Amino acid sequence: MSPTLKALRPLLEPAIGLIYALLWVNAEIGRAPDLGFYLTLGAYAVAIAVSRWFTTVSLAIVVLVPVLQLVGLLSPPTSTAWPLYEAVIVVAFAAGCSPSRRVRWAGLAAGLVQAAVAALVLVFGGDWLSWTGGAELLTGSPPSPGSSPRLIWVIVLLVLGALVFLTAWGAGLLLHISRRRRRERELLAETEAELAVADVELRSVRERDEIAQEVHDVLAHSLAVVIAVADGTRFLRAAEPAGESREGPGTPREQRTDEALGEIAEAARAALVDLRGLLEGLHDETQRPQPRIDELGALVGRMSSTGMGVRFEQFGDPGRLTPTQEAAVYRIVQESLTNALKHGGPHPSAAVSLAWGDDGLVVGVVSGRGDAVGGPAAATPGPGAPDASAVPPRSFGIAGMRDRARLVGGWLTAAADGEEFVVTAFIPVHVSGASSARTGDLVDAGVQL
DSSP states (O other): OOHHHHHHGGGHHHHHHHHHHHHHHHHHTTTOOOHHHHHHHHHHHHHHHTTTTOHHHHHHHHHHHHHHHHTTSSOOOOTTTGGGGGHHHHHHHHHHHOSOHHHHHHHHHHHHHHHHHHHHIIIIISOHHHHHTHHHHHHSSOOOTTOHHHHHHHHHHHHHHHHHHHHHHHHHHHHHHHHHHHHHHHHHHHHHHHHHHHHHHHHHHHHHHHHHHHHHHHHHHHHHHHHHHHHHHHHHHHHSOTTGGGOOTTSHHHHHHHHHHHHHHHHHHHHHHHHHHHHHHTTOGGGSOOOOGGGHHHHHHHHHTTTOEEEEEEESOOOOOOHHHHHHHHHHHHHHHHHHHHHSTTSEEEEEEEEEOSSEEEEEEEEEEGGGGTSSOOOOOOTTOOOTTSOOOSOHHHHHHHHHHHHTTOEEEEEEETTEEEEEEEEESSOOHHHHHHHHTOOOSOOOO
């Protein structure tokens, strides 16, 4: 419907009521109708005009008018004015269109009452049969009061009036149902569009989270190694005796500096390669490089080269994990060692263990100061050095470890235990769709990181 028609739609019923009144005035202008005619005409015109907004009022009018005519308070219709009752068609249609179920059923009941009362008025009040010659059709002579032909005509007029009302009411009901279904389809289309937008946004958020997690895993580890080596070299240089700093090229000091710079360059190159592979893999998820468990040895070696004491042990016969599960194990160990390096003070250490069982793999990473996990005795931390026993604050990395374990059907806990910080994860060997969801929820109460 065009905007113009929508704007004019509320004027339709008043216009019909006005036209109804004008046509009847023009039709009866030469017959000098009485006041009762004009009262009836005005009442029906008002009933039509307000049928859209005040349907119950219109229904009351179309029932009240024939009742007043039947009891003699209004003059019954004349031989030419009985079609005034046709106003009930518009009111019946409006009742059927009403959005209120109560109004619709009340309209149906009012229509039956109106048809019955109007039939009585036409037959007994207005002598309708004599106007149409209906009595002669049945008996051959004018009807007498109480004769059976009058009752027959009451029944006939009742049925006809009820059918007319029901037809108009049913047409309005069909229009109401059509409008409701159209609104439901529009609402469904709007909801589907909103859900589609929400799905796109959710996918985008998930992709950004995955990218952020991957970038964090790749860069945080490498940058932690670079920082540890650079700080270690700087502290060693500051701790050297004054005479040693004047030695020439090839001295132990220069050799240590060259080794440190080489380790920094190697860590930076590895991070660059990993980051490039990650960015290239964004275009093809299946080609994204995935680290494996057998690369943990190289990871431990890189961490040891920073001066961090790392012990790596495996127990049991290795089981078979999916590539995604192996990548999760690698990232969990990598993040745990990176956190140990950042929070372990000047002499960080860690013990990594992989315990294979029939049900799955238990990954344990215990980190702290060197003396806390069996490494060399820790020196007294200098000013501003981090506390190894402190629980790492809520962080994106460890929260990501928890998510990684859950998504592959396992669980992960991380909590402080005295001077140590313990990360424990379980990765099942066999994961079904149902058990994966249940196992992922079994995360013990610990520090929410």
